[in-house]
Amino acid sequence: MGAPRITARDLVEILPTEVVTLARPGADRPVLGVEIIEAGGPTVAHHGELVLVVGHRDAGEVLDRLGELGNAAGVALRRKWADDAAVQRRCDELGLALLAVADDAPWSRVLAGMRSALDATAGPAESVDQVYGDLFELADRISTLLGAPVTVEDATSRVLAYSTGQEDVDDARLLSIVGRQVPREVREHFRSLGVFRHLASSDEPLAVPAGKDGTKPRLVLPVRAGSEWLGSVWAVVDEPVSPQRNAKLAAATQTLALLLLRLRAQSELQHHLELDRVRSLLRGVAGDRPVGLEEGPWRVAVLHGPDHLTAESRCELWTTLARRNGWGRPLVADADGVVYGILREEGAAPGSWQWLAMMVRQERADDPTIWTVAGRPVATLDRLPLSRTEADEVSRLPDEQVSKPVAAVESAWAHVVIARAMAGVAGSSPVAPLRIEDDRDEQLLATLEAVIDHWGQPQRAARALDVHPNTVRYRMGQIDEVCDADLEDPVQRLALKLEFLAERWRPSST
Known part of the structure; x- marks a missing residue:
């Protein structure tokens, strides 16, 4: 059974009406935590949190603060501010649920009551x-x-x-x-x-x-x-x-x-349970939803670096980075020696793919070994392993084919498809007699590949080789004598091209 989903409206129904009431319903956003910010204090990202706004002296200060909380699940204000028409309009514009707190209610009691109510639903x-x-x-x-x-x-x-x-x-x-x-x-x-x-x-x-x-x-x-x-x-x-x-x-x-x-001990146990839930999603194993998993679609990202750390240490580092940049409950776990994150596809709030891309680019200033790649967005949890597989495939591509520090499968799909095809290329080949043994064989192989790349355009093939077109025709005559392949067949041309790519990317035996 998945983790319960509680909204600001749900919290209001749990708490005493003489303490908290719902002034504006806002969007139906799940509450992942309850935090407090004070007048004059800094505002960090509060995605998914119900924020208690304390100590502001006038409606203008409150309105300025609301502009920084558009990704929160809701805000709680003293009733005198919650009843202000401009404050209510601003909350409606931002989709923020607005809770009105009685003027004589101690903030400590309100905070404790909300956290207790939220914890009671967590299971x-x-x-x-x-x-x-x-x-x-x-x-x-x-x-x-x-x-x-x-x-x-x-x-x-x-x-x-x-x-x-x-x-x-x-x-x-x-x-x-x-x-x-x-x-x-x-x-x-x-x-x-x-x-x-x-x-x-x-x-x-x-x-x-x-x-x-x-x-x-x-x-x-x-x-x-x-x-x-x-x-x-x-x-x-x-x-x-x-x-x-x-x-x-x-x-x-x-x-x-x-x-x-x-x-x-219990906190560490809970942390390991959450890690296992994320790993289960990545592996396609049914189980409890991790706390903090919002509605999809989602992407799976591979989180690379720092290179000198173990997978477990990299996981801890990425979790810390995520929290420091506003993601309160990071869906980050290591699996099979790789660190993964499950990111929301939509929006730019903490925990989204766009947010991760921005964070990685910022962190690269301090550590250039940090980078990330992601698979396609998926709409159902059972397809997360597909996104994970694609992220792994992009990670394995040569550096020149990946746009670091941030890349998604959409920008590298052609290379991924070719890599899949090359993985099965083995055994005998019509070009085997042309395996490079001297400069002549190298010239013939280069000529054959150029002709395939520019099929039907011998002039372009010659320019690519920086030779005369007659030289191309002469070499192709030599190739025909030893290469048993029908170049008029587009399927055979594609197969030969894959052979060339596989040979180029095959690790050296020396």
């Missing part, structure tokens, strides 16, 4: 969700123990869980929860205090003083498994923690370490 990620649930429960327990708000972060400062209540105790906590990532300026503040250096090397809790910008003091607890730093607990505390509570905290962080290890 395959149930085991990962269970670990996240345990993390939130443990965050609440630590919060109760300390009498303070708590966040749980991984080693990259990504917020994994947080205790309920008091999200807005200070801006650093609020922004970390809302954005699911500690803001850069907050990270830099704590880095300047040596917090991350301590986390990477110590098991001991660290008291962090308040900041000048209103950031409240924290108690930071490293979470480790042996010598490996897995993450940390951040508690907003106003006074030192007693030794008795510190002992209980040590037990809690040990439990948290186990949960983080479980989360990593």
Whole structure:
């Protein structure tokens, strides 16, 4: 059974009406994720995501931001902006579903509710969700123990869980929860205090003083498994923690370490499941659809380079490149030593063939070994192996026949057809007696090929050889004496031409 398809309208029906309502229906686009952007912050590609637009001061700012989100699955705005007629018209023009969020609803709650609703429909990620649930429960327990708000972060400062209540105790906590990532300026503040250096090397809790910008003091607890730093607990505390509570905290962080290890294992398992689903599609094996596979038509592309990496490492690199350029759930997998991507044929959004072509040309500036070729677009999943086969065939063509760094089978189909035909050329041939042994044989073979290429036009054949037409006639007389082929037969001429091509491309035995 394929992955469920949920739209912005579906999410609105799941969430409480006093929190979120549907202001404009927009196009029927699947929601692949939920993210947030703030006023003044950068906008990256948000293809397939429901975007929460936060902190904009007037409708003009909102309209400018909407212009950058045309590929999103929808946008969520405070009701005062969602009710604006100009904003609604712009969303209609872009096909964006517009969700109106109650003015008094905390963004952190809205974000968490949407992500939970989306995760609940995903099915395959149930085991990962269970670990996240345990993390939130443990965050609440630590919060109760300390009498303070708590966040749980991984080693990259990504917020994994947080205790309920008091999200807005200070801006650093609020922004970390809302954005699911500690803001850069907050990270830099704590880095300047040596917090991350301590986390990477110590098991001991660290008291962090308040900041000048209103950031409240924290108690930071490293979470480790042996010598490996897995993450940390951040508690907003106003006074030192007693030794008795510190002992209980040590037990809690040990439990948290186990949960983080479980989360990593489950995430890796989910990643491998997705890889296997993509591989199954490439091989024509029926199975679950990968998460993020939108409606076709699709192309299969071979993703080449960097040459010095293994197929598994190349797959990881291309996945990272895809995500960095906006494709949230890349359909990239290695199979039989080759890295493939399944791209949408239509449009220029992340995950499309046009988008990949643009990305590859940009990345070539840093690594000239990166290039890609693709098979034909196909409308049904069971024909993806055909597109894969064609992409492989284009990849095997000589360099002079492939337009690097980006080529599709449409631009190389003639060479592909000839290569297929040459693959079966073997055995005896009428031109075997003319196999090159000296300069005379080489001249005769070149003459025969020129005559075939310019059949019925001896003057053009002579010009191609840079000889007199009489020389062509003389050599053809010599060829007729040893070559048992009827050149009047177009089929035999084609067969001879394939013989020449096969000989030219056949690897040398020396």
